[in-house]
Amino acid sequence: DAKTTQPNSMESNEEEPVHLPCNHSTISGTDYIHWYRQLPSQGPEYVIHGLTSNVNNRMASLAIAEDRKSSTLILHRATLRDAAVYYCILRDPLSGNTPLVFGKGTRLSVIA
Amino acid sequence: NAGVTQTPKFRILKIGQSMTLQCTQDMNHNYMYWYRQDPGMGLKLIYYSVGAGITDKGEVPNGYNVSRSTTEDFPLRLELAAPSQTSVYFCASSYPGFASGYTFGSGTRLTVV
Numbered sequence: 001d002a003k004t005t006q007p008n009s010m011e012s013n014e015e016e017p018v019h020l021p022c023n024h025s026t027i028s029g030t031d032y033i034h035w036y037r038q039l040p041s042q043g044p045e046y047v048i049h050g051l052t053s054n055v056n057n058r059m060a061s062l063a064i065a066e067d068r069k070s071s072t073l074i075l076h077r078a079t080l081r082d083a084a085v086y087y088c089i090l091r092d093p094l095s096g097n098t099p100l101v102f103g104k105g106t107r108l109s110v111i112a
Numbered sequence: 113n114a115g116v117t118q119t120p121k122f123r124i125l126k127i128g129q130s131m132t133l134q135c136t137q138d139m140n141h142n143y144m145y146w147y148r149q150d151p152g153m154g155l156k157l158i159y160y161s162v163g164a165g166i167t168d169k170g171e172v173p174n175g176y177n178v179s180r181s182t183t184e185d186f187p188l189r190l191e192l193a194a195p196s197q198t199s200v201y202f203c204a205s206s207y208p209g210f211a212s213g214y215t216f217g218s219g220t221r222l223t224v225v
Contacts, residue, residue, distance in 0.1 A: 032210060043116075043202045043216025044155070087154070093210040097162065099145055099170065100214060102154035 004088045009107040012078045020073040020106055022088030031090040033064060033071050038085045038105070047073065047086075083110045114138050118203050118217035125193040125224045133188040133220050135203030143206045144186040145214070146170075146178065148199040155202060161186055162208070193224045 005023040012018040024033070034049040048055055048062045050071075055062040061074040075082055087105040092098075119134045137144065142163050147155035147170075157170030161180040175197060177189040186205075190197060200221050204214040 036214075041219075043204065043219055044214070045216065046213030049211065049213075091210045095210075097143065097208055097210065099157050099160050101157070101171075102147075104152075104154045 004090060004103060006086070006088055006103065006106045008104065009109065011109045011111060012075075014080060014110055014112050015077050018075040018078045018082070018108065018110075020075070020086050020088075020108065021070065022072070023070045024088070024090055025069045027068050027090060028092060030094050031092050033062065033068075034089045034091050034100070035060070035062065035073050036087045036089065036100075036102075038087070039081075040084070044087065044102070049091075078108075078110045080110050080112060083108055116203055116205055116215050116217035118201075118220050120220060121218070122221050123223070125190075125222065127193060127195065127224060129193050130189070130191050131193070131222075133190070133201055133203075133222075135186045135188065135217060136184050137186075137203075137205040137215070138184065139205060139215065140183060141205035141215070142183070142208050143212075144180065145204045145206075146176075146186070146188045147202045147204065148172065148197075149202060149219075150199050158188065158201075190222075195224050198222060198224045 035047040036044040038044040050062045063072045085105040116137045145160040146158040149155045159178040161167045200219045202219045204216040206212045206214045
């Protein structure tokens with residue numbers, strides 16, 4: 001399976017935009033990029049996913065590089081509630097329904 | 113809408129004891145999963161199920177057993193608890209398909225002493 005690389009931790013000021021990077025240089029042409037986040041003392045929750053085009057939803061935006069070797073999760077205005085561990089995960093639809101594999105993710109701290 | 117419900121939330125076991133972690137979902141999801149998360153680490157898959165009567169091993173199945181007799185329930189059984197099984201256990205469910213997001217429960221924090 002193609003792997004992802006994320007910084008261990010990042011810090012942001014409240015109400016500022018946050019750009020969380022993910023490198024996936026060995027991504028295959030059919031891999032989708034999924035993001036989950038895990039708030040303190042909770043289970044992970046789905047954030048967003050995409051293939052090639054940038055994607056937006058109520059939680060975040062996903063910007064995907066043209067060569068697809070990297071992507072960025074964008075939180076437009078960080079709040080204290082966005083402090084969490086963010087996981088970038090590749091999923092290949094051709095691999096069937098193989099369960100999600102979580103790495104260590106990026107721990108985002110938000111400063112008031 | 114309850115989503116995925118896990119019980120108990122906390123438990124302390126003595127070495128060698130057994131217990132069952134309960135997981136129930138009310139979203140009619142076909143797929144269910146058990147993960148464990150050690151401190152400071154990502155989640156590791158223990159077992160998963162693609163439907164009633166069907167289960168499969170994940171990355172770390174040793175010391176655990178599962179069953180899936182109904183769509184709603186996916187209990188995880190620990191036999192002969194060991195300190196290495198001290199962890200937070202998360203149950204999740206999803207519809208089939210790679211694009212389906214997982215819904216996770218709030219976890220069971222288990223300590224084996």
